[in-house]
Amino acid sequence: MIKPKSTLKPVIKWSGSKRQVAPQLSRLIPDANVYYEPFVGGGAMLPFRNIRKGVANDIIPELITLWEAIRDTPEQTAVEYQTRWERLQNEGHQVYYEIRDRFNQTKNCFDFLFITRTCVNGLIRYNDKGEFNNSFHLTRPGINPNTLKNIILTWSYYLKDVVFHNLDYTDILQQTKTGDFVFLDPPYGGTKGRYTKAEFNLDSFYGELERLNSIGAKWMLTFDGKAGNRSYNYELPSSIYQHKTFIKTGNSPFTKMMKTTIDAVHESVYLNFDPTCELLTNVSQQSNQKLAL
Numbered sequence: 001m002i003k004p005k006s007t008l009k010p011v012i013k014w015s016g017s018k019r020q021v022a023p024q025l026s027r028l029i030p031d032a033n034v035y036y037e038p039f040v041g042g043g044a045m046l047p048f049r050n051i052r053k054g055v056a057n058d059i060i061p062e063l064i065t066l067w068e069a070i071r072d073t074p075e076q077t078a079v080e081y082q083t084r085w086e087r088l089q090n091e092g093h094q095v096y097y098e099i100r101d102r103f104n105q106t107k108n109c110f111d112f113l114f115i116t117r118t119c120v121n122g123l124i125r126y127n128d129k130g131e132f133n134n135s136f137h138l139t140r141p142g143i144n145p146n147t148l149k150n151i152i153l154t155w156s157y158y159l160k161d162v163v164f165h166n167l168d169y170t171d172i173l174q175q176t177k178t179g180d181f182v183f184l185d186p187p188y189g190g191t192k193g194r195y196t197k198a199e200f201n202l203d204s205f206y207g208e209l210e211r212l213n214s215i216g217a218k219w220m221l222t223f224d225g226k227a228g229n230r231s232y233n234y235e236l237p238s239s240i241y242q243h244k245t246f247i248k249t250g251n252s253p254f255t256k257m258m259k260t261t262i263d264a265v266h267e268s269v270y271l272n273f274d275p276t277c278e279l280l281t282n283v284s285q286q287s288n289q290k291l292a293l
């Protein structure tokens with residue numbers, strides 16, 4: 001697999017994306033049989049994984065259908081966006097609301113792509129009824145279809161050996177075996193999901209990590225973090241992992257949106273294995289705290 005450039009543009013825009021740090025984090029991925037990503041979201045790590053065979057999963061059905069379309073029918077995916085985008089330019093912003101309403105009825109993945117690319121600040125937001133409710137971004141035309149087509153074709157290449165699932169993460173982890181690697185980027189500990197009503201249960205999550213330890217699967221977890229004065233402090237029990245570092249994952253999209261003082265977001269990275277010295281040096285040079293050796 002040819003490694004992508006670190007400037008690779010996202011194909012699906014996702015808040016909480018690991019885009020800024022994916023090249024750096026991927027250096028910590030050890031050799032393994034299968035790469036698992038149970039909370040794939042915008043999949044920033046997928047092109048940078050150095051394990052060919054991948055399994056990616058998310059709880060949001062339309063997201064997974066879109067990932068499969070990008071992998072299997074990239075040309076069609078690009079045309080589907082282009083058709084909607086041209087209507088938007090010609091007929092005005094009511095096209096956005098028409099497509100958003102249709103999406104809320106059908107969950108069509110191409111409608112999903114279009115609204116995520118033309119909504120306010122690209123923020124994917126659902127109401128309590130599970131309806132996408134962000135508004136149209138009046139001052140932006142949405143990404144040009146030719147630009148998006150190139151991005152889709154590039155990503156399609158990186159997804160060829162990835163199998164997608166739409167399950168709860170616990171079900172996908174049942175498939176893992178000795179010698180596999182799992183990258184975990186769950187919702188912040190203890191927070192209510194943006195897309196699901198259920199709270200993310202930390203005890204079950206810790207149980208899953210312990211199970212991975214017991215079968216000899218390696219994992220890397222980005223977890224608790226800090227954004228400005230807000231702290232999502234859910235320290236992982238020290239018996240579960242071997243190493244920890246902090247990584248700057250970008251600026252809070254919410255403070256950016258509110259145009260208040262922009263908060264830098266720092267997240268913890270936990271590993272259940274010993275990375276080589278070379279890998280540690282590469283990553284810790286850019287981290288805020290040395291890895292515990």
Ligand SMILES: C[S@@+](CC[C@H](N)C(=O)[O-])C[C@H]1O[C@@H](n2cnc3c(N)ncnc32)[C@H](O)[C@@H]1O
Nearest residue numbers: 014016017018039041042043044059168169185
């Ligand atoms: C922080 S985001 C992942 C971001 C991703 N690493 C990226 O680079 O875009 C967490 C993801 O977990 C998904 N999720 C939340 N609860 C889940 C569950 N119980 N099972 C599977 N996925 C879940 C959310 O839909 C969301 O896409």
